[in-house]
Amino acid sequence: MTETFFAVEILEPFVSKWMFIELAHASRIVGRDRLWVFNVRRECEAEVLASIASRVERMSIVSLGEELSKEFNTLVLDPSASQPLSPRDFTGRTLVVVGGIMGDHPPRGRTRRELTEKLTGRCLERSIGRGQFTIDGAIYVAYKVSRGATLEELSVRNGLRLKHGDVEVYLPYSYPVERGSVVISEEEVRYILEELEEDEARATREGKLPSVC
Secondary structure, eight states: OOEEEEEEEEOSSSOBHHHHHHHHHHHHHHOGGGEEEEOOOOHHHHHHHTTTOSEEOSSOGGGGHHHHHHHSEEEEEOTTOSSBOOGGGOOSEEEEEEEEOOOOSSOOOHHIIIIIGGGTTSSEEEBSOSSOBOHHHHHHHHHHHHTTOOGGGSEEEEEEEEEETTEEEEEEEEEEEETTEEOOOHHHHHHHHHTHHHHHHHHHHHTSOOBOO
8 A cells, every 4th residue: 555745845045925825735735644844944934834734844854864765765856857757656655755946947956956966875766857847736746646647648738828917927837737727726826916026025125035924
């Protein structure tokens, strides 16, 4: 019997509202009890994340790599990995590790440099495609594969254009598609189109991090 958990290693200096929205969506996809978050730098962020994840740690998952490798079949999702993720990778207790990155474009290879290389020898590297997926999108794909779907059976859209009135935003990332619709939460679309610009302007005015807390 297989049992799968999903861990996000925060690789940004703080958890923004945008990141939290993606993490909350991932929690709804896999269930709060199967979502873990590591490398949370601020106590208030850890408190907020506890509402959507069953395990929240200030420490990096890298520091637990050896311990986790004894308990789990650990898979790191890395776009530069040579081997694609497969249902065969999910054996026994499996932990899927995702880099918590808020979209560098073009990608800078941060998952490999800041996560995969540090877990070498204690995990398997797997790719879900060359495109740069969102946090929740990557977890959605891994969740589907853990339940028997192959990557070839899953549809993906590269690039997404959002529009509301005079506001138009292009997101140059890869998104899973389910039943003809891109897998993105309504809350995220609303935030990007209606709140993001003001949040960033407020953070600049007040000289503080645009953190979720």
